[in-house]
Structures are given as structure tokens and as C-alpha cells.
Amino acid sequence: MAKRAFLIPSLMDDTLDPSSDATRTLTEKTYTELRTDIIEGRLLPGSKLRVEHLRQRYAVGAGTLRESLTRLVSDALVTAEGQRGFRVSPIAIEDLEDITRLRVHIETHALRESIRHGDDHWRSELRASYEDLSRLEQPLTRDNRGRWEALNLRFHEMLLAGRPSPWELKILRMLARHGERYRRYAMDLPGAVRDVHAEHAEIYELAMSGQDARAALALEAHICATPQVLSRAFREGRVRLPAADDRTG
Structure with a gap:
């Protein structure tokens, strides 16, 4: 078939x-x-x-x-x-933590299934998406962040395409959109140090080599990195998320 x-x-x-x-x-x-x-x-x-x-x-x-x-x-x-x-819709650290839990639960399971069932065509498409992303995020700057967000989403979706599920894709795409709302605050934090490319490289190499369990652990750490940085900055008073009021869009 x-x-x-x-x-x-x-x-x-x-x-x-x-x-x-x-x-x-x-x-x-x-x-x-x-x-x-x-x-x-x-x-x-x-x-x-x-x-x-x-x-x-x-x-x-x-x-x-x-x-x-x-x-x-x-x-x-x-x-x-x-x-x-x-x-x-307002944003809050509690919502970010909830979004993160859902992403980890769904996306790590989907990645393991994708690696187990992915074929040569999947690996070829994954390689192409990874190379496109790599060219843009070395270095990742504020000026190229919009394009990076698109390629980052594409890479994450291709990781799961070895066994595609339309419903998983719909849910994860919605969660990814909401995650973007918070990521821009984390990226603007002064002194924030994170090698996002190294994280992507590790996930990619483990996926390509068929190490589904290790790839899932690397993906979980990657998904949790931004919420952890932002939650810590919020608790320390280094960032304040806008609260709902009567401002007009």
C-alpha cells in the first residue's frame, strides 16, 4: 500500500x-x-x-x-x-504552564510514533525543514524572528509527519500559536542565554537516527525551556505580562 x-x-x-x-x-x-x-x-x-x-x-x-x-x-x-x-484573550503564566503540559503530552508521544513509522521520504522532508531552519537561526535575531517562527513551526510539524494525524496537527498548531505570544517576551529578556539551534540539532539527530525515547526527552526539554525562563523572570519581577483592561485595539 x-x-x-x-x-x-x-x-x-x-x-x-x-x-x-x-x-x-x-x-x-x-x-x-x-x-x-x-x-x-x-x-x-x-x-x-x-x-x-x-x-x-x-x-x-x-x-x-x-x-x-x-x-x-x-x-x-x-x-x-x-x-x-x-x-x-489575556495571557498569564498559569495559561502558559497549561499550554506547555498539553504540548509535552501530545507532541512527545506523536514524535515517538513518527520516528517508529517514518520512512525515507519523511527523513528527506525532515532534513530539508531542518536545514532551512538552521540557516535562519544562526544567529536568531529580532529582525528575522517572524520568518523564524514560521520555519520553526514547520520543523516541529515535520518531526511528527512520519505518522501524520490531522487532529494532532490541528491541536498542536493552536497550542503553538499561543506559545508564540509568550515566546516574544522571553526573547526580549535582557541577558537571556539559550542555544536554540543546539536544541533543534539534538532533536533532529536523535530523530534521524531512530532514537525515539531520547528524542522525546530532548523535545520535552526544548518545549519547557521558554516557559521555565519566563516563569522565573516573572517571579523575580524582571518581566510583567499585560493584564486585561479597557484598552482599545
Whole structure:
């Protein structure tokens, strides 16, 4: 029986270049722009999303905007307040810890299954995604972080593509989006020292050599690194996450 085709790279096209799909609808484009602005913190956690203001910002009609916001509610990036409209979902260390627990639980199991069932085509695709990521993260800078986030997500998804599961992919993609909201705070911490490329290299080499148990342990440490750094900085007062208030997006 023929192997299932690897669809993950094509699924990632909108992340790598949101403007590349000529058939993208206006709603999809608005949704992508809103999502990016929330993840990047240009729309602050807890801020009120007033349709009349956002219509001017994104140059779209109220119907398109509301449809995009409704999709973001499904992503848990926006909260609906009944008749009072929409608000950017707040962020909190407790939420980050919960996101991390879920990622570790799902992603390490999926990685072990992927390594056990992956074939030569999977290893070839994984190698390509790793090489693309490696070229960009040596060094990783603030200027290339947006592109890095896309390639980082692609690498993590390719790690799991040896035995693809559409539902695991959907769940992990949502968790990864939320993780990005916190990672930007960790990356801006003064004096933060972390060799992300070395972490990726270790996971990649263990996966390629078929060492599923060790690869899962390396992946768990990698997933937990940012939450641990950020939680420590939060407790020490070196970073403060925005709290919900009446700011307008």
C-alpha cells in the first residue's frame, strides 16, 4: 500500500508567506492579519476590539471583520463578550504552564510514533525543514524572528509527519500559536542565554537516527525551556505580562 502523501509543507504556505495565495478571500486575509497582530502583541492582551476602529485599520467591512473575529474566538485568541463585542484573550503564566503540559503530552508521544513509522521520504522532508531552519537561526535575531517562527513551526510539524494525524496537527498548531505570544517576551529578556539551534540539532539527530525515547526527552526539554525562563523572570519581577483592561485595539 502506498504511503500517505506528506501534506504539512503545503499546509504551511499561508504561514510562510500570507500574501502568496492569489485565491485567498478577504476574510481569510483579515483573519491572518488580525491573528498575526495578536500574536506579535500589536493588539495587546486584554484590549477591547472595537469594530469601528478595526475597520479603518484593516480597510474592510464590518461583516468581514466580525467573521474574522469569530474565527479567532474558535482559536481562543479572542474572547466574545456577548453584546459587548470582542476582546483580545489575556495571557498569564498559569495559561502558559497549561499550554506547555498539553504540548509535552501530545507532541512527545506523536514524535515517538513518527520516528517508529517514518520512512525515507519523511527523513528527506525532515532534513530539508531542518536545514532551512538552521540557516535562519544562526544567529536568531529580532529582525528575522517572524520568518523564524514560521520555519520553526514547520520543523516541529515535520518531526511528527512520519505518522501524520490531522487532529494532532490541528491541536498542536493552536497550542503553538499561543506559545508564540509568550515566546516574544522571553526573547526580549535582557541577558537571556539559550542555544536554540543546539536544541533543534539534538532533536533532529536523535530523530534521524531512530532514537525515539531520547528524542522525546530532548523535545520535552526544548518545549519547557521558554516557559521555565519566563516563569522565573516573572517571579523575580524582571518581566510583567499585560493584564486585561479597557484598552482599545
